[in-house]
Every structure is written in structure tokens, then in C-alpha cells.
Amino acid sequence: MNAFVLNRHGRMVFPSNVMPELDFSTVETLEQLDSVIRRDFETKAPSGTEILERVRTGAYATRYDLMRDLALNLFWANRFSITMYDKRPTRWGDLPRTRPDVFLPVLEPWEDGEAKVSGVQEAYPQLPSRWDGACEDRIFEVLFDVFANRRHHASTLPAVKPTVAEFLEQPGALTFRLPHYDPDYPVYDYADILDVSEDVPELEALHRWAMVLHNQYPWERSQVELASADQLRDDDWVVAFHPRDKEVRGFLRRLRAGEVPRQVAGPRESRPPVRPYPELDVRRRFAVQPRLEALAAVHGDQVCGNDDLIRNTAYNWSPMSAEEIRSKTGIEQREYSSLPLEELALQAAEAALDKAGRQPEEIGGVLVCTCTSSRLIPSLATYLCGQLGMHQVYAAYDLIAACAGMPYGVADAVRLLQEVERPVLVVCVEKFSDKIGNVRTSRMIFGDGAAGLVIGPAPEGTDGDVDYLKTYASGPASEVNSILWPNPEFDNNITVFGPQVKALAGRYLSQMIDELGRLPAPDGRDGSLMDAIDLIVPHQANKTMVIGLAEKAGLTADQLYFNIEQVGNTSSASIPLAISDAVRDGVITEPLRVFAPGFGAGAVAGYAVLRVDPAVVAVEGMAGRSQHEEGQLPAPAGDTGSASEGMREAFG
Template sequence: MKPFVVNSHDRLVFPANFFAELDFSVINDLEQFTAIVERDFEAKAPTGTDILARITDGAYSSRFELLRDIGQNLFWVNRFSMTMFEKRPTRWRDLPRHRSDVYLPVLTPWEDGDKKVRAVREAFEALDPTWDDATERKVFDLLFDVFGHRRHHATELPAVKPTVAQFLDTPGALTFVVGEHDPDYPVFTQTQIVDAAADRPELEALTRWAMVLHNQYPWDRAGTELRTAEEIGDDDHVIAFHPRNRDVSAFLDRVSGARPTRRRRAEAPAEPVEPVRPLPPIRVPEAFRVQPRIESLAVVRGEYVCDNTDVVRNSAFSWSPMSAAEISKKTGIDRRRYTELDIEDLALEAAKAALAHSGRSTDEIGAVLVATCTSERLIPSLSTWLSGQLGLLQTHCSADIVAACAGLPYGLSEAVRQLQEVDRPVLLVCVEKFSDKIGSVRTSRMIFGDGAAAMVVAPAPDGEPGDVEVLQTYASGPVSQVNSIIWPNPEFDNDITVYGPEVKALVARYLAQMIGELGELPAPAGTDGASLLEAIDLIVPHQANKTMILQLAADAGLSADQLYFNIEEMGNVSAASIPIAMFDAVRDGAITGPTRVFAPGFGAGAVGGYAVLRVDPSVMAPEVTLTAQDTAVASAQAATPTGATTTDDVRIAFGD
């Protein structure tokens, strides 16, 4: 997990965007690591030669562009050292000569380094400030202190450094040498980096870049030289590289052959085939004895607003420039909501509010279903944990449903089936927490948010109609679509990642299928039109990406005024997005009375589905409004043990 933090200025900060720490436990070999580094550190970073050429050609129109290039260049220069190693200035006489876990970089003098450094200094002074002279000069001073004292060429740096013994066995090998070293050389603390502030969001991000890069060289850079072993005095300091942690050590063992590479499955996927016969939608009134009645719907949103400016304020070094307005245009999202609560606490708040509004007591609940794709709670599952927290001594079923953005149609489908067996209310909770699973992946950061919704689905009185008319669920497709959204994804440091073209393809496929099925179903009695599609009052789609959904809806023959969106304010909350959007449709007056709603969902794993249901404003529970104080109290309670475990407890647990 990579949670956001709230700094002393009450601003959201995403530390994973700046510190460039990779999880080597999921990196199998050097080839995979090199691909990650090329994508995140090299793809957008200019070399020193590139920067000189741009200066010579007059390509920089602002200081910001130059500062950004310097920063990206320095992250690229440190692509292997900052991800894998801690740099420790060590007296030459004290340096271990024969350990396999202490390394010395072998370096090549920087070609035309003085010329490039001088050009950068002159270019900065010649350019006008972009926004704020003082902040831009502060950033430049930090970056230039690193860039201007660079001693080595960076184009062909090896990922795996030589050990000290290997360095000594390499004639003419050069490494860093610091004549005198102050062990108290000042560096920025993590708190100082998190608390960095600037009026302009782009400059705030650059300030953090510069502070992190400054910390990569905790010694007097002006006195650094490159020397051979024969030229190093006993009291000189060299820069010893030590693996950051045991996962890096294990990775180095794997790539050196000291430990075998982990086996990987390589079987090719089978070619997809159509089902032997179509899988029709379920017409609930005809298919089931017990009809479902929605008695309540409650929502809980994350207590922090992360707007597009916050995203820009946290720009990672691997991102291309993008303004807040450009994010809005690309996604239709202006703000998303984040929470510091654990996902289970978010679910619990929604569940309690839904139960209270329905008037149901917990002893009436026959099943608890939780639709989520972001729960890290496996044992006990989120649904069973929730059942225990609510005080349910026994249910017929408490189960998690991992159907991602199709969580509502999947959850409702299972709730209706449970009703047939238990003939008593079912609690359905749709909940997601994405904010700590995004890391530095910008596409995901732009889109996803945190939130929960809970519904009580109960048996309708005998002889009375229910609220759900049609249910349909889908899954699978071409492998590229099945794997279009991945979490955890080892290729992106286990962050959630979205492959846009494949997602768009699966949404287009399912949306066309859904429209075709609704067009073939007859309109309910007493409604205008020949088909169920023509009888739909409002479409509340999964809030994936407004720009994409509007385009695909138009391709399917739907008009924008038929669809309701709240994605501008909530972002994509996956399983929770449709029920929260239905709640907001009532709040915004898009639903003013009992309304026939078509609710399609589609997403990760090539899942999809829809519900056609009646939404009545009266079932909406008063909204639960979280505050930062609520999350602080919840964290304190979670940290307080309910009772100490004794040896007697352990014996009882194991049946002794």
C-alpha cells in the first residue's frame, strides 16, 4: 500500500511519486527491471547532450521547461542507485574488501561536462521567470548543485555495480572520492519534503524533486573527484553502495546467479470462443418467486477532496506535463474523494446507515455481500468481518464479490438469488479504496477515488412487484481485455494500472451487447414504446471516464441527455460508482420520483453487466459525512487492542 499523507499545509501529498522506491520482491530478473527503468526513468528524460542541444537551438521558452528537464535528467542519472542502493561515504581504510554485499560504482568522466554545466547556468539566467522568480531560483539552486557537480557520464551506467573486490581487479577503474566528509552533511527529512509548498502546483512538485535529488548526494559535491584505487588515500572517503533492503539483496543474488530465478508460467492463452448459445439477461419478475425490494441506499464518500490541482502538485518525474484543465478535458473528472479510513471502516459506516434507514435490525439480515476489488483483507473476508462487526451471530452467506466496476449488477444478481433461499433481507455493500494502490501511475491517479454505498434488498410483500426488472452479468473476452486493468501489477511496482485502448474496446463491446439485449426485450405493460430500451427513464452508467463513455454511448445511439454523471466530483469508484451516482441523481434532481434506471457497469477482468431497476428517492438514507477527525478517532480505536491474548486463549482456539 502507498497511502497519501496530509501535510502541515492541509494539502494531499503522494510520497510514492517522489521517492522512486521500487518493490524488488516482484521483479524477477534484470530484463524486467531494465524495462521498468527504461519506461519510468529514461523514456522522457533528456541526456546532458539533449539539454545542451535544446539550449543551443533556443528551444526553452520558460524556466519551468529547463528546470523540468534538469530534474528528469538527474532522476535518470540516479535510476539504478536510488532504486537499489543506499550511498554511504566510507573511509577507504574502513571499506570491506571481500564482502559480496558492498559495491563501488565504476564511472566514466562526463564528456563535455563543463560546457553543458556552463550552458545550463547561462540559460537559466537568460530566461524570464515562468511564474515565481524566488521559487524557481530556489529549485534551480538545489538542482544545479547536483547537476553542476556531476563528474560522470550516465548513458551506459550498469544496473548491477561491481563489488569492492571486482573494482580492485579492474585496471583503471574510476569511482567517487571525497577528500573530507562531514557525517552531519545536511539533508532534507521526509517531513520537510512532504511539507514543501509553492503557490504554483507545478513548482511545488519540482521543489520535492529537487529535495529528493539533493538527498542522493549527502556529501560536499564540490570536492568530489573520480580516482583509481591507486590514487585513493587511506583517509579519503569513497561512496560505498549498500542494497536498500533484503528484497534488493535477493534480486542481486538472482541476477548474479547466486540464487535461481523464480519460475514463471509461460503457457499461451487459448483462443477465445463464443458461448455455445447466448447467455440471455434474467427477467427477474418471471425468473424468481421472491421479488426484490430496495429498502434503503446509503453512501459514504472519502473525507478528503483530491482535485486536479492536487494531482499536478504531485507530478512524478515520469509524467509528461499536464495541467488541471487538461486532466478535466481528458477524463471529465475535476475532483475525486480519498479517505484515510481503512476500507472495512468505510464499508461499516455505509452498512450501518443503510440498516438504520431501512428500519431493519441486524437479526433480520440473512446474507451480507460485499462487492469490491480493492480490499486487502482476505482472512477474514471483508463481508465476514463486516458481519461480525454488525453483531450478526449467523448468516446464510457472507461473501465478497470481486467484480470490479460491475460490482452493482453482480452484487444485485447474487442478492436476488440469496433472497430465494433465505426469504429475508440481504445487505449489499459496494466499496472501494484506490487512493493507496495507485502509487505514481498517473492514469490511475487521475481517475480513481474512494467511496462506499450500501443497500438493503428485502423480499417484496407477496403479490407486489419488486424493484429489479432485469439483471445481466458478463465476464471474459480476449486476453488483452481481461488484463486491461491490473492490480497488483509487478510491471508497475504493484500499483493499479489501466491500459486505456483495451478498456475502451471491452466497454464498446459490452455496451453494444447491452443495448441490443434491451432493444429485444419487450416494454413493460403500461409504458410507451415497443422495447424495454425505449421505456428507460434514465441511464446511470458506471462512472469510468466521462469523455470515453459519452463517445461510446453516442456510437451506440444514446444521447448525452439520457445519461447521468457525477464523475466530475467523485472520480471512478469502481463497484461503488453506480450506487453513489444513483444517490447523487436524487440529490441533483435528475430523479424526483420512482424512476426506471438502466445501470450498466464494465471494467477490470473484462467483467460487465447491468441492472434495470426502479429507483425511489424515498430509499435514500441521510448521507454519512466523514471528517478528518472521524478518521483520526477510527485509527486510534483500531490501534487499541480489545483484549490481550493469553496462552489459554491459544489453547482454546486449537481445541485443547
């Protein structure tokens, strides 16, 4: 898990963004490793030759631009040593000659290294500073000290280093030689790196990069030479490479044993179903009508703004400003939780039960909708039963429907009601902040949060709160696999393939709008079900993308409610969180018919058309009390007018 931490300044830091730690437990081949290495280190890193060419052609506009390229080059030059090995300076006379787990790097002299170093040295003072000259000078001093004392060419470095015995069998092979070694050579402590604080977010990130790179060479760098075995004396020091952990050792063993991973057959071409699946007309289909007794949201307790992302820019990210993130996603901040997923779920469950006035023993079933739980046994749903003191329920299980979790959960709860005729607790909960790693797309979008819903039987002879339900799943394999976790190709972090996600979201949203346009309005009203919708609360995926897709489907932006600007994408929790915030913000001030569509990972989708009464929503700070009783919201009116008029009034 790659969690965030708060440094002594109270700022959020993502250690995995600057301290590379690849997960080798699932890496099976050099090709797999090469894919990760190229993505993380090589794709955006310029070579020394390219840096020199940019210097000579005046391609650098500011000192920051030059320093950023230096840092990227140095991360690339350390791409294997920094991720796979611990460097341990050792006297040549003391170095084991036959151990299979002690390696020596074979290095080639850096071609035109002096010209590249002098070119950078001369160019830097001639460039203007970007933000803060004094700060940039301090960072450059650290970076240039590493860059200027590089001795080896980076292009030909192999992932698997030769053992000492293999090194000795290569005549003329060169490795590092240190004439002396000081074990107390100053390096930056972990806390030093976390506690970096600069006024400019981009410089704070670059400063951390520089400190990590400095620590890769904890010796007097100006004295380092490249030497062959016949030039080494017993009192010379060499840099021995040791596998950094048992996962790297296992990976190296698999390579040496020549293990071949099992080949997986490719997907078949997807075909549409033989006939469409009908929408579920809840009032006609079921005897026990569902009533939304309570909805309670739990937000993350730590705010991660766009500036925080820039402060934590990883070495594999393209340059992007906080404003560009907002423009691309519609997100200004996302909320993270310092609590574990289980605790988030428990808080949401307790708040929902409290708002509904229900005791645990009254609950007939518990459903948890999540795609970020690492708990398999027991399921999160059964764990909640135990924590809440439920001695027995009819059913408790987890649903992995990602961003369609809320529609899936409500649909299953309605079906369970028919059998148990007692309330069902549905908890939608996600914690992405510790599963994102250094993948920028995911880091920009996802947040943490939870919501609990109590869906009980409506009094006999009365209408329930759910009109229609519909769920969907699957599509082309490219869409099914458009969001992955864990993903070995991205170091087992959550990864999002944007074009495929946009394709599945557009496909489903268009289908849903078309289906609602063909269904009759409820209660004998004129027009279609779509005409009867008062408010659309979509899954909060990416505001810019969803608005674009909605407009293509014939909707307007003022028909949709978003809270993604402040909380990010919380997958299964996003719709109930947004409904809660719509009540808090005064957008829902009386019972409204809400269309809640969700779509996402696994090419799943679904929607619920339901009545939301703000009186059953536990707004933070008012849990367990009716908003109307508190005087926070106006009492429900009789006729609210047309749907479009209501939405225009709500959104101004």
C-alpha cells in the same frame, strides 16, 4: 501501500510520486527491472547532450522548461542508486573488502560535462520566467548545484554494482572519491519535503523534486573526484552502496544464483459462446421478488482536486495541466478516504441497515463487492458480519467483479433471496488512493467510496424493484488484462491500459443497448425496455470516454447521469454512489426506472434495470428519514410522461 498524507498546510501529498521506492519482492529478472526503470526514469528523461542541444537551438521557451529537463536528467542519473541502494560514505581504509553485500559504483567520466554545465548556466538567466521568477530562481539554485557537480556519465550505469572485491579486480575502474566527509552536511528532512508550499502547483512539484535530488549527494559536491583503486588512500572517503532493504537483497541473490522464472504459456484465441446468454427476467424467473429497501453512500473525506495532482507531479509524468485532466477524463476532483477499506465498508453497511430499519439479526446474507481489498482471511464480508454482531447468516462472501460489482452483487442477492427469503446486505466499497503509486493514468481517475444496499423480499403479491439483470465476463486476453493490480511491470501498482479498456467498454455497452432494445417494455407498455428507461446511471469510468461510447451506441449525453466530476471512478461503488448523488442533486425526485450498466477490469460487465425510489436513499445528513418527510423532494407524481421527456426535464 502508497498512501497520501496531508502536510502542515493541509495539502495532499503523495510521497511515492517524488521519493522512488520500487517493490522488489516480485521482481525476478533484470528484464523486469529494466522495464520499470525505463518507464519511470528513462523514457521522458533527456540526456545531458540533448539538454545542451536544446539550449543551443533555443528549444527552451521558459526557465521552467529547462529546469524540468534538468530534474528528469538527474532522476535518470540516479535511477538505480535511488531505488536499490543506500549510499554510505566510508573511509577507504575501513571499507570491507570481501563482503557480498557491500558494493562500489564503477563510473565513467561525464563526456563534455563542462560544456553542458556552462551551457545551462548561461541559458537560464536569458530565459523568461514561466510564473514566479523568485521562486524559480530558488529551485534552480538547488537543481543546478547537483547538475553542475555531476562527474559521471549516466548512460552506462548497471543496475547491479560490483562488490568491493569485484571492483578491485577491474584495473582502472573509477569510483567516487571524497577528500573529506561531514556527516552533518545539511539535507532536507522528510517533513521539509512534504511541507513544500508554492502558489503554482507545477513549481511545488518541481521544488520537491529538487530537494529529493539534493539529498542524493549529502556531501560537499564540488570536492568530489573519480579515482581508481590505486589512487585511493586510507583516509579518502568512497561512497559504498548497500542494498536498501531485504527485498533488494533477495533480488540480488536471485540474480547471482541464476534463478530462471517459470515461463507462462500464452493465452488462447478467444471464442464467443456457442449461444448467447439470456437476460434474466426477474419477475418471471423468481418467486421471491426483490425490493430495494435502502441505499446509503459513504463518500471519501478528503478532496483531491486536479491542482493537487499537478502539485504531486511525478518524475515519470508528461506535462499536463489541471484543465487537460478535466478535458481528458471529465474529472475535476476525486474523493479519497482517510479511513481503511474495512471502516468504509462498515460505515456503509451500518447506514444502509439504519435506513432500511433492519437489525443485523434480520439479515440473511452479506455480499461485499470490491477489487481493492487486501484482506483474504477472513473475507471482508465475514469481517462485517462479525463487526455488525451477526451471529449467523446463510452466506457471506466477497465478489471481485471490479467496475461491474454492483450488477454482480445485486444479481447474487436476488438469487440468495430465493433461498433465504430475508434481506441481503450488499456493500460495494473501494479504496484506490493507497494502491495507485505514481502511475498517472490511475491517479487521474480513481477515487475512494462505499455504498450499502439492503435488498429484501417484496410483500407477497406486489412487484419488486428489479426488472432485468445480466452479467458478462471475459473477452480477448488483452481486454481481460487491461487493468492490473498488482502489476510487477509497474512496480505492483494499479495500471490501466486505456485502448483495451475503451474496447471492452464499447463492446459491452453496444451489446447492452441492443439487448434492451429487443426486450419488451414492462407493465404492458408499448415499445422496448430501452424506451421505458427513465434515467441511465452508468459506471463512472471516464466521463469523456463513456459519453463518446454512449453516443456511438445511439444514446445522447442528456440520458446519462454523472457524478464522476466530483468523486472520480470508484469502481464497484460508482453506480450506487451516483444513484445516491442523483437523489441528493434532485435528479431523481420520484420513483424512476434506472438502467445501471457497469464494465471494467477482467473484461467483466453487467447491468441492472431497477426501480429507484428516492425515499429509500439515505442522502447524507438525512440518513434514516424519508426525503419526502423532510420536504426536500416533491412527492411522487402519478404519470411521469415519456422517458426522454423525464430526462430532458431532469437535466435541463
